[in-house]
Amino acid sequence: MYSLVALGFVLIFKASGVFNFAQGAMVLFAALTFVSLEEHGLPRWGALLATLAIMLGLALVIERVVLRPLVNQPAISLLMATIGLTFCLEGLAQGVWGSVVKGLDLGIPDVPFDVKGILISQFDLFAAAIAGFLVTVLALFFQYTRVGRALRAVADDHQAALSLGIPLQTVWAVVWAAAGAVALVAGLLWGSRLGVQFALSVITLKALPVLILGGFTSIAGAIVGGLLVGASEKLAEVYLGPVLGGGIENWFPYVLALLFLLVRPEGLFGEKHIDRV
Amino acid sequence: MGQRRPRIGEVLLDVSDVSLSFGGVKALHRVSFQAREREVCAIIGPNGAGKSSLLNIVNGVYQPSAGTISFGGVQRRSMSPREAALGGIARTFQNIALFKGMSVLDNIMTGRDAKMHSSLLAQALYWGPAQREEIEHRRHVEKLIDFLQIEHVRKTPVGRLPYGLQKRVELARALAAEPRLLLLDEPMAGMNVEEKQDMCRFILDVNDEFGTTILLIEHDMAVVMDLADRVVVLDYGRKIADGTPEEVRQNPEVIAAYLGVPTEADREALAQGAS
Numbered sequence: 001m002y003s004l005v006a007l008g009f010v011l012i013f014k015a016s017g018v019f020n021f022a023q024g025a026m027v028l029f030a031a032l033t034f035v036s037l038e039e040h041g042l043p044r045w046g047a048l049l050a051t052l053a054i055m056l057g058l059a060l061v062i063e064r065v066v067l068r069p070l071v072n073q074p075a076i077s078l079l080m081a082t083i084g085l086t087f088c089l090e091g092l093a094q095g096v097w098g099s100v101v102k103g104l105d106l107g108i109p110d111v112p113f114d115v116k117g118i119l120i121s122q123f124d125l126f127a128a129a130i131a132g133f134l135v136t137v138l139a140l141f142f143q144y145t146r147v148g149r150a151l152r153a154v155a156d157d158h159q160a161a162l163s164l165g166i167p168l169q170t171v172w173a174v175v176w177a178a179a180g181a182v183a184l185v186a187g188l189l190w191g192s193r194l195g196v197q198f199a200l201s202v203i204t205l206k207a208l209p210v211l212i213l214g215g216f217t218s219i220a221g222a223i224v225g226g227l228l229v230g231a232s233e234k235l236a237e238v239y240l241g242p243v244l245g246g247g248i249e250n251w252f253p254y255v256l257a258l259l260f261l262l263v264r265p266e267g268l269f270g271e272k273h274i275d276r277v
Numbered sequence: 278m279g280q281r282r283p284r285i286g287e288v289l290l291d292v293s294d295v296s297l298s299f300g301g302v303k304a305l306h307r308v309s310f311q312a313r314e315r316e317v318c319a320i321i322g323p324n325g326a327g328k329s330s331l332l333n334i335v336n337g338v339y340q341p342s343a344g345t346i347s348f349g350g351v352q353r354r355s356m357s358p359r360e361a362a363l364g365g366i367a368r369t370f371q372n373i374a375l376f377k378g379m380s381v382l383d384n385i386m387t388g389r390d391a392k393m394h395s396s397l398l399a400q401a402l403y404w405g406p407a408q409r410e411e412i413e414h415r416r417h418v419e420k421l422i423d424f425l426q427i428e429h430v431r432k433t434p435v436g437r438l439p440y441g442l443q444k445r446v447e448l449a450r451a452l453a454a455e456p457r458l459l460l461l462d463e464p465m466a467g468m469n470v471e472e473k474q475d476m477c478r479f480i481l482d483v484n485d486e487f488g489t490t491i492l493l494i495e496h497d498m499a500v501v502m503d504l505a506d507r508v509v510v511l512d513y514g515r516k517i518a519d520g521t522p523e524e525v526r527q528n529p530e531v532i533a534a535y536l537g538v539p540t541e542a543d544r545e546a547l548a549q550g551a552s
Contacts, residue, residue, distance in 0.1 A: 146386075146393050146411065153376045153387045160374035163336060164454065165362025165391030 003226025004131050004186040005203075006210040008179045010222045011138065014155055018075055019216075021082040024204030025089035026180060030055055031187030031196045035104050036097040048184075055180030063173040071158060071168060090201055101197040104188070127189045131226075134182060135219055147174055209257035215267025224268060229253045285506065286314035289490050290335065290458055291352075295344030297330055297514075304330040305514045307344070312458070312507075317484055317491045319501045322511035323534060328494045329371060331511070332460050335492070336368050337361040349457065362391050367456035369447045371463045371494075377436035381427060381446050382418065384435055388453030389414045418453055424486075425449050425479060441472035445479070452483060459483070461493035465500055473497065477504060502526070510534070 005027060012020040033054055037047040066081050142148040154161045154171045162168060190200055206229060214225025236252040260267070290312040297305040305327045312318045320328045333339045335346060340355040347353070348364060356364075367388070376384050393410055422431055425445050430438055435446055444464060451459055464480065465473045477500060483489050495501050501508060501522065508525040510518040512534040518525050525531055 145407075146390065149379070149383055149387055150390055152379055152383070153390075156376035156378060157374050159338070159358075160370065160376070161387070162358040163338070163362060163368050163370075163374075164388055164450070165359050166387065167359060 002206055002210050002229050003223045004127065004134075004182065004189060006207040006214065006222040006226050007131065007134065007219065008182040008186060009207050009211055010216065010219055011182060012175055012179045013216050014142070014152070014219075018078040018082065020179065021079065022085040022089055023179065023183060023207070024201040025086040025093070026055070026058075026183035027187040027190065027204050028198065028201040029058070029089050029093040029187075030180070030184040031104070031191035031200060032093045032097045032102075034184070034188060035102045035191065035196045039102070051184055052181060055184050056177045059176035059180045060173050062176050063169060067172050068169060086201075090198070094198065099198060101195045104191040104196050123193070130185060130189070131223065134185065135223060138178065139219055147171070151175060206253055209253035212257040212267060213260055215269040218267070218269035221267055221269035229256070232256055284315050284488075288312070289314045289349060290492070291347045292331070292335065293345055293347075295331075295334060295341045295346065297327075297334060297339060297341050303514050305334070305341075308511070308514070308516045310509045310516060310519055312490055312492055314490055315484065315488045316506045317480070317493070317504055319505035319508045320492065320494050320511060321496070321498070321501055321508060326511040327514040328511055329462055332368065332462055332492070332494060335361075336366050336460055362454065365454075365457035366460065367451035367454045367458075368460035369444070369451050369462060369464060371466065373440075373443050373447055375435045375443060375447055375450070378434060380432050380434055381438070382422070382431045384446055385418045385421060385449045385453050386414065388450035389418065391454055421449050421452055424482070441468050441475075444468065444476065448479065452487070452489075455487070456489060458490045458492065461491060463494050463496065465495060465497060473500060480504060
């Protein structure tokens, strides 16, 4: 579940070298849009397609308004821009659709089943399957298509990519569109778990420890990191909870991430930086 | 080099009266020169003379504050690097600008990006035309890899290659676009003698085999004299000489720029020291 959100981060980070702070807001935006469209009487598939279209449109707008003026600017400016974008999106989503908590039922049964005494949630399995599917598709896309190659090129060096005639704008639009689509999926799954509400955008902050554990540039890392964070916070709650008092779940992943930074700053699967002196 | 001269054709690149300033600093002042088809033209000059700026203007990274550039008979005041690339201008960078995490093969394939046209959807499905296109371009890239003798490293991530090989990969990436004009910004900087000789040979081969016009910046005078059909000398943003290597070598202003001339004060000091 956490992996899905982290995936969106990794995607944009890999492709544009920018840490997209607005990913969480995009998740919220997507989920809210979907639910509200459905409330307005659109059939489920209609709402899904419409939301997808809106997310793609949003990606184009972001590219044009936010990113295009920032070509060749240092990554920190882009990061700041995405932070700004977060607030805009959150405001926009709630301004348009209202801030009432909305329920979302995807119709996926959530009956836990019992494997030798361990309860496994069907819903979580479903989410995992979706995450796995998305990852496979994206990985193949990045590795083997021309656009994927162009994406990696742009991430590495704007200037060189431009000199080869790679259209930076198109590439960025594609990345943000993909991130928007991932955000939609994440928003639906999380939304049906917790209800569609403002907190969704905060929960996505948990993606940070996921990324630190898994490495910022690795899609596989996002998945493993997501599992680690999810499992460790639950285990900590059960085993450490009684000793330290409850509510460990909320901060444990961050502590874990801090410890991890001390030991292995590039994450489990991240690229190691070797500087030539 | 005399025997290659007859191959040289029409003017391909015509830079006329180009000036460039950054704030108050004049990087270039009314520089004009021409490069003809199939010519190897070298730009030399002391550090800070404006050589890289000139290259950056030709390839659209900088927009000149005055003057015009015409390439292949089309004159324009300014263009974007992408337009330049699509028009047939490729380049390498002074500090290698390869995509470090990607393999040699992928790096060179990006050089052909501008030549590939299949739609996003077709690529995503790896369907018919997209597949054919990919294979066809891959074939061309393999030829280049053979040509530059980097077969043994084609799957290696570029970041792991030694410096000299990286420079060669960067040349391959630029060539992948089949450019009419190739800009090389210090292709031999930081190389040892052997690597320099290899690079020289590759540059001449490229020029011979593909008929590519080459505009290069280089510091090593021996290399320049060997390679270039024509040499343009810049100093403090002005062009001080332009001609064959022999002519330029004997030009007093060039010698002065490189070795320094005694100023009035120097002469007085000398005279006083003598008395």
